[in-house]
Amino acid sequence: MKVCTIISSDKGGVGKTEIAALLIAARDRLGGRPAAIEIDHQMKLKSVLGGRVDLSLRACAELTKVYSHQTSVGRHYDPVFDLWSSGESITDLGANVTTPFFEWARDCGIASLCRQDGIRHRFVSVASPDSQALRAAYSALREASAVFDPVELYFIENDTVGGSGFQPYVGTTAYRQIETLETSFGCTRIRIPNCKSKLVEFGRARSMTPLAVLDRIEAVENALRLTKVERAAERLIFLEWLSDVQTALAPLMMMES
Amino acid sequence: MNALAPFVKREALDQARADAVDAEKAYSARMADIIRQAPASKQFALYLAHGTRLTEEDLQAVTLEIQLKSVTPPPLNIGREIEPYLPMVHVAALSVVLGAIGLPALWLAPAIVWLVYAVGFGVFNLSVVSELRLLFALQVALLFQRGIPELATGANEILRGSVTPSGAGLIATALVLGLTVSFTFGESRR
Structure with a gap:
């Protein structure tokens, strides 16, 4: 089954790479061995998992080229699509990569190609207890629901700070917006406790x-x-x-x- | 179950819980022993520092022990109780003996007692006899020698405005005696 899990947040330091690494390891232990992909100028996943990462793209270094010509865009991200098509995959998007990633998916018609290839997307947005992270998670989830079809949406509350965690954010605009996604788009909320x-x-x-x-x-x-x-x-x-x-x-x- | 537990199996978690409980119990028992065996002066500080880490059972045992110690008076040590008064007794007894054989007991008795104590303290390392206690003994001996009537005479001289040297000496003696007694008892209580 071609399940493509994409882990994202435009906010840095929310725990995307750790969650991606845990999911890759979990699938490995369960006998899945998904393709491990990262699009991150910091290449954090590679620094953690080393050779286990199948494709590591420096997104920021290529952004100028990506925006300059659609063909270049396609060529740059072609290997990503190839790995998605090969079967199960987990993609870790670095901070500030989510917006150009969606542009690539929309501009190059990736969503329809995925549909034709039978790729099912799981879009996972991660946030730490932080207003900016919550807003970024909401925008990414909305965008994913508009770009990919079919898509399963997941929102991970990663309590990286401890103390009251997300409690102070309950009732804020950003938090309520994410709650609306649960009812309108069936977004699944996952809570990771502070360690x-x-x-x-x-x-x-x-x-x-x-x-x-x-x-x-x-x-x-x-x-x-x-x-x-x-x-x-x-x-x-x-x-x-x-x-x-x-x-x-x-x-x-x-x-x- | 295994499909959802790729990282930690239930058995490993149960084992970790059991190990943590065992380690905590062992720690508690060791700390309780340390608190029990500590000197009484340090016991309470140790209890405050480590009491929260003790198991309920050890905590109760240690608390009970500390409480018992705090309410149980130390055993009576007769030697320590009478020690402050020994010089006084010695001087008084020696004064009587010296007076009986016609020697100047007033000065000789305290001098002899002082000498014996100083030698004993210096040579045989006997228990410390403070100078205050010796002074106390000396003044008591003075009172024994001269008697209350003479003290009254001195007071009478002062009231009449004609103080003789012996009357002034007696009043000074009484004042020093009062101060000495208060110092001596204050010292022995500490």
């Missing part, structure tokens, strides 16, 4: 995904010089968070609707 684990913080500081931390958990615990009781407590916090994340992301891990 208080020192193990994950240690990993993030070293470009390690939470799963890379899990694979080397004893080495990370040793590096943090945790006592026996801290070790047990931190491991529990980490595993409970990871378990919550896998439960939250379950709708995106399954390829059947």
Whole structure:
């Protein structure tokens, strides 16, 4: 089945790459092995997953060329479409890439090509507790619903700050707009809790995904010089968070609707 | 279930929970032991610092123990209780003996006691006898020697406006005695 999952947010630092890496790893562990694609001038996914990334495009470097001529646009993004057509794929869009990405999809008739090829889109918009991130998520979801058909919409509330999380934003215009998408477009909301684990913080500081931390958990615990009781407590916090994340992301891990 | 749990299996999570509970219990028991074995002066500070990490059972045991210690008076140590009064007793007893054999007990008795204590403190490292206590003993001995009637005479001289040297000495003695007693008891209470 050609399911194309696109993870986006025009706001940086909301956790797109971490979520993309988790989804890729989840599908790998479940036997899927999706094509891993990133369009990001920072190439963050590649710095985290290395050779596992099948295609890494520096979007910003090519923007002038992309806008100058439609043929160039098509040539630049052709490999992306090829990978989408090859089967299951996960695409991580960097910050400020969402708008040119939609322009490419619209201007080059990508949506109709996808329909012909039987590609089903899942558009995932990620936001952290931040007004700008919420507004960017809403615009991206609206745009995705207009460009792709069929498309499943997902909104991920990624609590990157802790404390009250998204609670202060409930009732704000940006938050209410996203709620309207749930009723009008069947957008699915996914909540990822804040992670208080020192193990994950240690990993993030070293470009390690939470799963890379899990694979080397004893080495990370040793590096943090945790006592026996801290070790047990931190491991529990980490595993409970990871378990919550896998439960939250379950709708995106399954390829059947 | 496995289809939705590619990262953490339920068994691994259960094991982590059990390990965390065991580690917390072990920590609690160790901290409770440390608090129990700490000197009484440090016990409460340790209790405040680590009490929240103790299990309910250990917390109750430690709290009860600290409470019991705080309400139980220390065992009676007769030696320590009478120690402040020993110089006084010694001087008084020696004064009686010296007076009985016709020696100048007023000055000789405190001098002998002072000498014996100083040698004992210096040579045998006996318990410290403060100078205040010796002074107290000296003044008590003076009162024993001269008696209350003579003190009354001194006071009478002052009231009449004709103070003799011996009367002034007695009044000064009484004042010093009062101060000494208050200092001595204040010292022994600390």
